[in-house]
Amino acid sequence: xxxxxxxxxxxxxxxHAGALRSNxxxxxxxxxxxxxxxxxxxxxAEARFKGEEPGFIYSRYANPTxxxxxxxxxxxxxxxxxxxxxSGMAAIAAALLCDVRxxxxxxxxxxxxxxxxxxxxxxxxxxGIEATLVDGRDLQAWEQAxxxxxxxxxxxSPTNPTLEVVDIAAVARIANGIGARLVVDNVFxxxxxxxxxxxxxxxxxxxxxxxxxxxxxxxxxxxxxxxTWIEEKLQDYFRHTGPSLSPFNAWTLLKGLETLPLxxxxxxxSAGKIADFLADHPKVSKVIYPGRKDHPQADIIxxxxxxxxxxxxxxxKDKTAAFGLANALDIVLISNNLGDxxxxxxxxxxxxxxxxxxxxxxxxxxxxxxxRFSTGLEDSDDLIADFDQALSRI
Ligand SMILES: *Cc1c(COP(=O)(O)O)cnc(C)c1O
Numbered sequence: 001x002x003x004x005x006x007x008x009x010x011x012x013x014x015x016h017a018g019a020l021r022s023n024x025x026x027x028x029x030x031x032x033x034x035x036x037x038x039x040x041x042x043x044x045a046e047a048r049f050k051g052e053e054p055g056f057i058y059s060r061y062a063n064p065t066x067x068x069x070x071x072x073x074x075x076x077x078x079x080x081x082x083x084x085x086x087s088g089m090a091a092i093a094a095a096l097l098c099d100v101r102x103x104x105x106x107x108x109x110x111x112x113x114x115x116x117x118x119x120x121x122x123x124x125x126x127x128g129i130e131a132t133l134v135d136g137r138d139l140q141a142w143e144q145a146x147x148x149x150x151x152x153x154x155x156x157s158p159t160n161p162t163l164e165v166v167d168i169a170a171v172a173r174i175a176n177g178i179g180a181r182l183v184v185d186n187v188f189x190x191x192x193x194x195x196x197x198x199x200x201x202x203x204x205x206x207x208x209x210x211x212x213x214x215x216x217x218x219x220x221x222x223x224x225x226x227x228t229w230i231e232e233k234l235q236d237y238f239r240h241t242g243p244s245l246s247p248f249n250a251w252t253l254l255k256g257l258e259t260l261p262l263x264x265x266x267x268x269x270s271a272g273k274i275a276d277f278l279a280d281h282p283k284v285s286k287v288i289y290p291g292r293k294d295h296p297q298a299d300i301i302x303x304x305x306x307x308x309x310x311x312x313x314x315x316x317k318d319k320t321a322a323f324g325l326a327n328a329l330d331i332v333l334i335s336n337n338l339g340d341x342x343x344x345x346x347x348x349x350x351x352x353x354x355x356x357x358x359x360x361x362x363x364x365x366x367x368x369x370x371x372r373f374s375t376g377l378e379d380s381d382d383l384i385a386d387f388d389q390a391l392s393r394i
Contacts, residue, residue: 094238274380
């Protein structure tokens, strides 16, 4: 059962769900900037620590402002429980590491956010957890990678930066067939455009830094799953390793959630127009956009996503052209964040994906001329005019 007991639509959920007002009855959520909480009696403290009485103990465990953010995310996602974290990577590291031990094996799609790949390829093996990276689009590769000790599947879809799509329901069936858990990084789709839990995934993770804040103000993350997994697998790991979100940032993210549907809708509409403009431009050799019919996996997108995307991946002739365009853009800023109110462009080969070997980049389709564009809230006519003038100068 989700916290969405009212059966509200997302826009209503994101303004009201999980409200927890103090005695003052404030309209905007209170920011509880406190490390801990006091007890009326020693007996009450004992009961709280035993878990016999509900209530807050220490902000590393839980905090009222964070609680509202977690409940609101649960209502949106259709998840039973959640934990908010200090960053997206804190969420992903916790979700992956809390559930494996030395001797276990993990299968992950190779098209991952750079830091996620480092956890799978470099960190996990240090602790005796083996991993196999596969082409996430190839269902046979997932099946063939399975070993008797495979405990975890991990993927992101659409992927960063080339916006490839993984068939989440099909991968979830393979995971379920062997009793492994599927963790999905749903950042690129946003919780509004894709529901991994409904598609059979067990755990969903977000970098709330991206669309959820969406205004470049703070880092944050969240892990969502069923109550049993959160309590039995994540809870102790979370309490004792301390990836907790600052209550101030939880409040900032709550403000972000209120406008998330408006922003994602507007940014997706603009992205669709800009993708069409770029696809028709003679200097652009390729456009990958999940909202276009020419996306190589348009059939899967139609099955598992409700919108296009706020992101566009496109290709110019070479690095000189890519740098030239980024430098010639006037409104669009050069930055590696995404989902922001400001339109941002990044050259993955020299920034977000510079740590990959050239062969690994080639496998992912990241070339020297590849650019990733994150559509902001500016007027789409102005953004198209900006691309038009910048392309004419390269
Ligand atoms: C940004 C991002 C992360 C990491 O999130 P942080 O908040 O920067 O720690 C993980 N996965 C994806 C897909 C991302 O875009």
